[in-house]
Amino acid sequence: MPKEISERPKVYLSKVHLKGFKSIEDVTIDFKRNFNVLIGKNGSGKSNLIELLFKAINFNRSRDKISFEFAKITLLSTDNHFFSFELERFLRKNNFINNDEIDDRIGVKERFLIDDTLLIDDLNKYSVRKKIEFNGKNIAYSHNKNILISKMGYQPIYSLIIKFNSPEKLDFINAPGSLKYDFDEIVGFLDYPESMNFFTPIILEVESYFEALEENDIDFNTIKVDDILDKFRVQGSILENLQLYSxxxxxxxxxxxxxxxxxxxxxxDNIRIEFKVNNIWMPWSQLSDGTKRLFYIIAETTYSNGLVLIEEPELGVHPHQFNLLMDFLKTQSETKQIIISTHSPKALDHLSKDELDSILIASYDLKKGTQIRHLTTTEIKKAKKYMKEVGFFSDYWMLSDLEE
Amino acid sequence: MIRVGLVGEDPNDTASIKHLLEKKYSNKVKFLPLARRIRGDQLESAKLRKSLPIEFTENKCSFVIYIRDLDAFESQSAKVQERKRWFKSLDSVINNKGILLLNIWELEALILGDIDTFNSIYKINHKFSSNPMLQDKPKELLKRITSHTNKQYKEAHCPELFKLLDIDKIEKSCLCFKNFIADFEKKLKKP
Known part of the structure; x- marks a missing residue:
């Protein structure tokens, strides 16, 4: 197994089977490895799907209450193994002695399959420890998908969700943040800020700096703000992408x-970032809503190395700027899996004729709930005609019967 | 089933005519809107000229009905000629397989052809015994006569309203529609 995580083979979301969450009753969806575009009318269940994907992929039984009935998440590795995680909600019998609340009786059955071979079945107690064999090695099963994937020798799949609105609380961004390094603790910083994910390595860098100072018995009284300011640096890749695409x-x-x-x-204390726009430094509060959203999408997507789920990236963004944002997302999807939902015809015009199978269409069926499908062969043929003879895929979406 | 395409200047107009014709022809004709979400001036656009042949072929249509409002009386020949020129020009992209339904003044004139149904839906008692083809701005008239009622007429009501209209009554009272039906039936016999 390579020491560097980035050198390990990757996994990506290949297929999901989801049941019982808001408008989603029972859907099965195949995903493309790089870029996936979800379209559908208002109320078709796009946002519910994005939310459920995030919940199911990140589900951690020691932390979360299961809010869906069933999820089978199948990841495909770049060396062609299928890893399937099944989560199923069930209700424990009421023992009438403790008079349990319903919430306390909700349990999760868990199954794990490799290449369709069932290795963990009906595991429903957190304390149970089981071992699985993979590539000739015995590996302790972990409920945490990323730990298990990592133990099996793959890059973990940390997923990121970017919803319509940026989170209300963003330490270091819309409010000054604070870091406290405690000399007596084994782990230095006690409270990590509630903010965007890309701050994590910056905080770790600062923490390492303080640890080194402590180990070398450097007198903290001699440390000045200028000495630590150098450690607070936004990653170069994020800055480069912001310059290129925002x-x-x-x-x-x-x-x-x-x-x-x-x-x-x-x-x-009083840690916050500032933004240079039109050659002027300004705080977050002075940025336009569109610029805030561009920053949020670009910074977080650049930082992410797993699955990125984005709701309607076009919101509040000028069409020319959105064109650049789509260029950014397509470029990012070369190395990470991205699923966006959109109402923007222009988003679809970024797909080539060979990428039309990456479009997912959501619709709502009164009996079956949210339905998700790919374009049919006939629709792909017609779309290609539009792209060749009329102009763009969006012309097909706008003028023809794609969602009828 | 004969497959007949529909191209109108507004999705409401197209849906309205579809519903009206289905009352009489649904057993032998399948009507297919072809230029979805196209409206007004977009009917003259290069995009429609390019997309129409694709829709016509992919939907396996035998011919197309073009639905337009004249926004004038039939006596205003310059306007009539302008619409006919548009029809011939667009129809040429599908090898002249279409027929034109030219609403005299506008689609709402057809509603006046069955005012009883309109009265019963909007719970009014408007008397209209004259020729709908001689009524200018019939849309404004319908809005005016329902302005003090619980339900005021809106263009968006048309698709549902046309499901309830009596096609035979309209054919009798609206000459433009009668002529169109004659053309349409001929076309059905010899697409």
């Missing part, structure tokens, strides 16, 4: 952070 020319941590220390801990 109006944000640069991002920096404000030099106005404060440093406090006493015998037990060291606090860095």
């Amino acid at each position: 109006p944000v020319e640069d991002v920096r941590f404000s030099p106005n952070m404060n440093l406090y220390h006493n015998d037990n801990n060291l606090i860095v």
